[in-house]
Amino acid sequence: MSAQKKRMEWVWVLILAVVTAGIALGLFFKSDKDAHGEEKDHEHSEKEKESKTADEHEHSEGEGEHDETEESEEAIKMSATQATEQGIQFAQVDEGKISATQRYPAKIVSNLDQQAHISSGYAGRVEQVNVVLGQSVKKGQVIATIYAPDLIEQQANLDIAVQNLALAKQDYLREKTLFDQGVSAKQDYLRAQNGFKRAEIEVQALQSKFKALGLRVHAQGRYAISSPIDGVVSKKDLVVGEYVQMTDQLVTIDQTGRLWLEFILPSNVIVRPQQKINFQSLQSDVISQAVVKRILPEADTTTGQLKIQAEVSDSSVILKPNVMVNVWLASNNDEVVVPRVAKSAVQQVEGKAVVFVVQEKEGQLQFTPQPVDLGATSSDQKWIEVKSGLTQKQRYVTQGSFVLKSEMEKSEAGHAH
Structure with a gap:
């Protein structure tokens, strides 16, 4: 019985070994198959990538052809x-x-030949200012009013001279009547006549001075400063209440549309009077023209080069004094x-x-x-x-x-x- 039991145990051991070996062989073949499958999948993937790359290349070439079509x-x-x-x-x-032309810097300036510098005919206090910078004025328009003490004295002298003239006239007419009647001596008549003439001359001289200065006879010490030309107020140093002297330059008036173009003449450029030159404002693309009028007799104090003045031919709201521009000049005469x-x-x-x-x-x-x-x-x-x-x-x-x-x-x- 014991021997039979031992044989059964060996049978089970043998069966278990066979099963284990079978399982091991199955796992081995499966692993090899999976590896072979992965290799195939890798090759398939590489083929797909190559196919995709070729498609993209063909697509990009198609796009290039499309771009060329779009460009056309x-x-x-x-x-x-x-x-x-x-x-x-x-x-x-x-x-x-x-x-061969080059650009050179230049500046628009006021035409000094068409400009008025205005000062006061009397020292005094500014009572009224009637203009502002940039305002257009007409010839004879009152710019400001000055209260001048010296003017009061001159007006008083004129009043006295007028009264003296009236008295001298009465004395002359009386002596003339008496002389005509043979009552008065000729010497007295001539003295009265001379006195009347002197008084008349004095009044006329004072009135002419008032008229030359634009004064009103009964202005009560007030002096009106008027514009001598039509133009635009470009400078103004005038404030109500300040005291001004006769030598002070109070207002500058420029005639409209009369501007100069000024620039330093480069050493390699030749310009001549009446030569037309083109220039352009830095604030605009508009090309304007000027005509060379003169080469100033003195060189520029900074550079030692000659300065050119040209009259601006075009009238534009963009062109104002002190506006910077570029001027085109030929560097030589060769074309x-x-x-x-x-x-x-x-x-x-x-x-x-x-x-x-x-x-x-x-x-x-x-x-x-x-x-x-x-x-x-x-x-x-x-x-x-x-x-x-x-x-x-x-x-x-x-x-x-x-x-x-x-x-x-x-x-x-x-x-x-």
């Missing part, structure tokens, strides 16, 4: 009739002379022949200078913005040098380029939406 679509198309209605004009790129376009053709698009070129396709005009590299500007500000971007005889828009720029911006805004 930047061109604005219209018929010749539409271009004419929009005021668009074009010409061919040609060669022309452009002087170079270069490819050039009209300055009106140049527009700024995304910070770059462009010129709209013209092509004719399928019966329509096609306008395309062409970036250009620009050089010097002509002295008359009408032409500008083209260093690159355009070729000889190429047609471009000379007038109406701003209209095309606006149309292009509208089109881009539509695509953005």
Whole structure:
């Protein structure tokens, strides 16, 4: 019985070993299969990545072709009739002379030949001021009123002289009557006549002085300062209550529209009287013109260079005394022949200078913005040098380029939406 029991135990041990070995073999084959599956999955993943990369590359090439199509679509198309209605004009790129010009600082000043410096004819206290800086005044308009003690004394002397004249006239008429009647001596008559003439001359002299100073006979010590010209009050040193002297310059009046352009003459520039020069205010893009009038006889105290004065030809509200401007001057007399376009053709698009070129396709005009590299500007500000971007005889828009720029911006805004 005991032997049989031992055999059963060995049978169970053998069965357990077989089962364990089977389980181990199963796990081994499963691990190998999983590893093989992962390798396949990795290869499949790599193939998918390569396929995706190829697709993206093809897509990017497609986008590049699309971008090129869009760039070609930047061109604005219209018929010749539409271009004419929009005021668009074009010409061919040609060669022309452009002087080498440079900008130099300058300043607008008042024309001293058309300026009035006003002072008081009497020392006294300011009672009234009738003008402010920048105000337009007419000739004879009262600017201020001064209370002058000396004027009271002069008016008193005039009153006394008038009374003396009246007495001298009475004495003269009485002596003349007596002389005519043979009662008075001729000597007395002549004495009375001379006294009357002297009194008359004294009154006339005082009245002429009052008239020359613009005084009223019964002004009661008040002196009215008047403007001698039509113009604008550019300076005023006049306050109610202050005491002024005869030598004080109280008001400066400039004639409107008469301004000078002043600048220091560069050593490498030659200008001549009556030469026309262009200048531009720092606050505006407007080009103005002036005519050289004189080269001052004395050099500038700071630089030792000569100073030029030119009369401003244009009248503009922007141009005021002391406004800083830039003046264009040719650095030498040599002119170079270069490819050039009209300055009106140049527009700024995304910070770059462009010129709209013209092509004719399928019966329509096609306008395309062409970036250009620009050089010097002509002295008359009408032409500008083209260093690159355009070729000889190429047609471009000379007038109406701003209209095309606006149309292009509208089109881009539509695509953005």
